[in-house]
Amino acid sequence: MKKIGIGLLGLGTVGSGVASIINTPLGRHPLVAQLELIGVAVKDLKKKRDLAFSESILTSNPLEVIENPSVQIVIEVMGGIEPARSLIIKAIRAGKSVVTANKAVIARHGYEIANEAKAAGVYVLIEAAVGGGIPIIEPLKQSLGGNQITKVSGIINGTTNYILSRMDKEGANYDEVLKDAKDLGYAESDPAADVEGLDAADKIAILSGLAFGGPIKRSDIPVKGINCLKSKDVDYAKRLGYVIKLLAISERNEHQTTTKDSLPLSVWVEPTLVPGEHPLAGVNGVNNAILVEGIPIGQVMFFGPGAGSGPTASAVVADILNIAGIKLMGNSNSNLDPLLSAESWRDCYVAEENKISKKNYIRLITDDTPGVIGKIGTLFGQRKISIESIVQFDASNLEAEIVVITHQITKGQLNEALSDIKNLSEVKDIAASMGCL
Amino acid sequence: MKKIGIGLLGLGTVGSGVASIINTPLGRHPLVAQLELIGVAVKDLKKKRDLAFSESILTSNPLEVIENPSVQIVIEVMGGIEPARSLIIKAIRAGKSVVTANKAVIARHGYEIANEAKAAGVYVLIEAAVGGGIPIIEPLKQSLGGNQITKVSGIINGTTNYILSRMDKEGANYDEVLKDAKDLGYAESDPAADVEGLDAADKIAILSGLAFGGPIKRSDIPVKGINCLKSKDVDYAKRLGYVIKLLAISERNEHQTTTKDSLPLSVWVEPTLVPGEHPLAGVNGVNNAILVEGIPIGQVMFFGPGAGSGPTASAVVADILNIAGIKLMGNSNSNLDPLLSAESWRDCYVAEENKISKKNYIRLITDDTPGVIGKIGTLFGQRKISIESIVQFDASNLEAEIVVITHQITKGQLNEALSDIKNLSEVKDIAASMGCL
Numbered sequence: 086m087k088k089i090g091i092g093l094l095g096l097g098t099v100g101s102g103v104a105s106i107i108n109t110p111l112g113r114h115p116l117v118a119q120l121e122l123i124g125v126a127v128k129d130l131k132k133k134r135d136l137a138f139s140e141s142i143l144t145s146n147p148l149e150v151i152e153n154p155s156v157q158i159v160i161e162v163m164g165g166i167e168p169a170r171s172l173i174i175k176a177i178r179a180g181k182s183v184v185t186a187n188k189a190v191i192a193r194h195g196y197e198i199a200n201e202a203k204a205a206g207v208y209v210l211i212e213a214a215v216g217g218g219i220p221i222i223e224p225l226k227q228s229l230g231g232n233q234i235t236k237v238s239g240i241i242n243g244t245t246n247y248i249l250s251r252m253d254k255e256g257a258n259y260d261e262v263l264k265d266a267k268d269l270g271y272a273e274s275d276p277a278a279d280v281e282g283l284d285a286a287d288k289i290a291i292l293s294g295l296a297f298g299g300p301i302k303r304s305d306i307p308v309k310g311i312n313c314l315k316s317k318d319v320d321y322a323k324r325l326g327y328v329i330k331l332l333a334i335s336e337r338n339e340h341q342t343t344t345k346d347s348l349p350l351s352v353w354v355e356p357t358l359v360p361g362e363h364p365l366a367g368v369n370g371v372n373n374a375i376l377v378e379g380i381p382i383g384q385v386m387f388f389g390p391g392a393g394s395g396p397t398a399s400a401v402v403a404d405i406l407n408i409a410g411i412k413l414m415g416n417s418n419s420n421l422d423p424l425l426s427a428e429s430w431r432d433c434y435v436a437e438e439n440k441i442s443k444k445n446y447i448r449l450i451t452d453d454t455p456g457v458i459g460k461i462g463t464l465f466g467q468r469k470i471s472i473e474s475i476v477q478f479d480a481s482n483l484e485a486e487i488v489v490i491t492h493q494i495t496k497g498q499l500n501e502a503l504s505d506i507k508n509l510s511e512v513k514d515i516a517a518s519m520g521c522l
Numbered sequence: 523m524k525k526i527g528i529g530l531l532g533l534g535t536v537g538s539g540v541a542s543i544i545n546t547p548l549g550r551h552p553l554v555a556q557l558e559l560i561g562v563a564v565k566d567l568k569k570k571r572d573l574a575f576s577e578s579i580l581t582s583n584p585l586e587v588i589e590n591p592s593v594q595i596v597i598e599v600m601g602g603i604e605p606a607r608s609l610i611i612k613a614i615r616a617g618k619s620v621v622t623a624n625k626a627v628i629a630r631h632g633y634e635i636a637n638e639a640k641a642a643g644v645y646v647l648i649e650a651a652v653g654g655g656i657p658i659i660e661p662l663k664q665s666l667g668g669n670q671i672t673k674v675s676g677i678i679n680g681t682t683n684y685i686l687s688r689m690d691k692e693g694a695n696y697d698e699v700l701k702d703a704k705d706l707g708y709a710e711s712d713p714a715a716d717v718e719g720l721d722a723a724d725k726i727a728i729l730s731g732l733a734f735g736g737p738i739k740r741s742d743i744p745v746k747g748i749n750c751l752k753s754k755d756v757d758y759a760k761r762l763g764y765v766i767k768l769l770a771i772s773e774r775n776e777h778q779t780t781t782k783d784s785l786p787l788s789v790w791v792e793p794t795l796v797p798g799e800h801p802l803a804g805v806n807g808v809n810n811a812i813l814v815e816g817i818p819i820g821q822v823m824f825f826g827p828g829a830g831s832g833p834t835a836s837a838v839v840a841d842i843l844n845i846a847g848i849k850l851m852g853n854s855n856s857n858l859d860p861l862l863s864a865e866s867w868r869d870c871y872v873a874e875e876n877k878i879s880k881k882n883y884i885r886l887i888t889d890d891t892p893g894v895i896g897k898i899g900t901l902f903g904q905r906k907i908s909i910e911s912i913v914q915f916d917a918s919n920l921e922a923e924i925v926v927i928t929h930q931i932t933k934g935q936l937n938e939a940l941s942d943i944k945n946l947s948e949v950k951d952i953a954a955s956m957g958c959l
Contacts, residue, residue, distance in 0.1 A: 220657075231843065385824070390821070393820075403666065411859060414857045416856040
C-alpha cells in the first residue's frame, strides 16, 4: 500500500515528538505505520540533533516541504504568528491538508484559514492547539453535535494552574512560585502570555467557535490574568471552601437579545473561585480540564496533561490519522466530512462585558468599626443584589477585611454596586474582585 | 438535499431521547437537520405514548424498519441479547450501518458483529454502550491512535457508584443504600447485573478491545461486585485516605510472555481503594469516568453522566452523525474509514488471574494479643511481599482488626501469603481482600 507522505514544519519539542511516534509505529494503531515522514523544515540546519530519521529529509526552506508532491499532509509546529500563518495558507493553496498546534494563529486567523481550506477542499485540524494531549477538539466536532451546547469552561493554561495549585497547597506567594515555575521550565522567561491570561483567551476563542458553531473575535474577549492575585485571596477562598483557578469561559448570554441569526456569548478569562466539590477543583499542577455543558448531555469533562512534547504530539498524530483515514477510503473526488471540517454554521459574537452574568468574590478593606457589614449589605440590597455571604476576616491596625460573595449578577450591576461602596467613608479599598462558580 | 433515513428499534428511555433530538434540530449541529426518522419499531403498538412524530411510522415489526429502503441507518436501542443480536445482524446484511447502545450484545457478540459489518462494508457504532453520554469510544478510535495504550480503567457503572458514594459520605450500610437506590430508580428491582459487577465487566471488555486493538473473551474476566462490601471497610479505607470505588481495569500484563502476535492483558472488575488525590476519587453519584493511559500521552480522563435518557441519546446521535457525515461525503464506492470502523488489528487475550499484579487491601480479624502484627509482617516478608502499611483498628472482645496494604504483587503471590496467614493460630478470619491503587 502506498504510504501517506507527511511534511513537518518545525522540529522543536512537539515536532520531535511527532517524528518519534511516526518512526515507532509498533503497538500503535496500524494507520501510524502507513505514515511516512517526507520532509522536515528547521530553522538552523547546523544545530546538533539526535534524529530518529535520515538527515537528508531536513531542509531550511519550508516551501520545499510544502511543495514536495509526495507530501500530502503538512504539520505546522513551528509556533508564532508569522511565518506560520502564511505557510499554513500556502500549504492549503497547494492542496494539502494541514495539522497545526498553533493556537495563536488559529485564534486570530482561524476564520481566514477556514475559508481558504473550504475553497481548496482540504482539512485544517487543530486538536493540539487546546489542552495539549486531551482530546477536546475532536470530541466537540465528532461526539457532541447532537447537543445544544450551553457552556464551555475550563482550566486551559498549565503554567498558571501549576502556580495556583502551589499557592493553594503551600500558601506561597505568586512571585515566589513563578520563579520556581521558570526554574522548572513550566513558565517561559517572559511569562506574560500565560500569567496575563492571553494564552487561555486564545484557546477559549477556539473552543467557543467549535462549541457554538461560529467564530468570535479574539480581541473582544475581556481577560484578567493571575499576575495581580494575592496569596491572601487564595487563603480566604480556601477558608470559604473554594479554590482559585484561572478559568476561561464561553456561554450563551441570556441578557442580550438573540436574533435569529446571531448568538451572543459571554466569553471571558479570569481567576475564579471554584467550590471544593466541583469537578474542576481537583485539577492540579500542569493538568488541564475542559467542561462542556449541553442539552441533553448535561455535563462532561475532559481531563489530562495540558502541555508537553508527548501529549501534544499525541494530539497532532490524532489529527494526522483522521485525515489519513479519510484518504485511505480511496476517493479523492468526495466532499469534505462535515464533522471533521467543522465549517461554521451560525454567527456568534461576544456580548458586552457589562452583560456577563456571574457570582462574584469581592474583598474590601474597611475601618474596623461596628456596623460596616450592615452598611455594605444595605448598599447591595438597594441595588437588588442578593448576597450569598459576607464574612469579616483579619482585623488589625484598625482595619478589617470583609469578603462578600454575591449571587449571580451582571457585570454592569456589580460595577454600579462597587461604585456605591467605594463612596462609603468606612471603605478604604476594593482590594480584589473576581468570579465565583 | 436528500435527507438521511433513520430507523429506530425500540422507543424506551434512550429511543425517545434519540427521537427527541432528531425532531428538534435547532441549535444543534446542522447535520441533525439532515436526519429523518423513517420507521420506529415498538413492542406494543397500543401503549399510550407522547409522540414527537407521526404515529404512522410506528410498527410492531422490526423487520419492516430494517428492510425499509429509505432507512439508511438502523438504531438498536431495545436492549437484551435477543432479538437485538439477530436484528443487528439482519440490518448489517441488509447493507445498513447500525448504531447500538447494547453493551451486553457487543461484549458477547462483538466479534461476530464486527465480522459481519466488515463483510457488508457498513459501520456498527457503539458510543452509547459505555459511559452513557461520555465521549469515550470515539476518542479511543479517533483521538488516541498515536499512542501505545498501557491501561484503561474506570468507574463505568453508575448504580454502584451511587451506592458507594453514599456509603462513603454517610457511613451508611450497603443494604440500606441499595433500597434507596431502587426507590430512586437508580437501581433495577433485580440489581444483580450492576452490584455483582457484570455490567462493568461487559463494558471493560468493550473498552479493552478498542484500546488494545483486539477483542477478549468476556467470560474470561474475573469479576467481584460490591454486594459483599462492608461499611467497615469503607470506613477503614477513609481513615487511611482512600475511597472505595468499583473499578474495571484492563492493562498490559507484564508477567505473562508476550508473543509477537498476541498481547496478554490483565482485565478485572473489583471494589478498589482509590487514593483521595487520584482523579477517579472525586467521581461521585451516578457519574462515570474512564482513565486512559498511554505512551506518549500520559493520562487522560473522560468524566460525565454514565446513564440517563438525554446523555445516552447524545451518544447515539453522535454515532449517527459520524455515519451521516461520511454518507454526505457522497461516495458510496469507497472503503470504510479505518478509524471509525475500528477493525481489530492485534490478538489479545485475558491473562491468568494469578498473574494480575496490583496493590491489595486485606482486613484480618485476629486475637488481640501482642506480637500479632509482627507475625503477619514476618509471613509477608518470607514471601518477599513488601508491605506499605499495617494498621490495627478497633479492638474489642479480645478481637482486633488489622488492615494490611501491600505493594504491587501478583494475585498468585497474594493467595500464597493469605493461605500462610490463615494458618496462624492468632488469625480468626480474612474478612476482606480487595485491590488498591
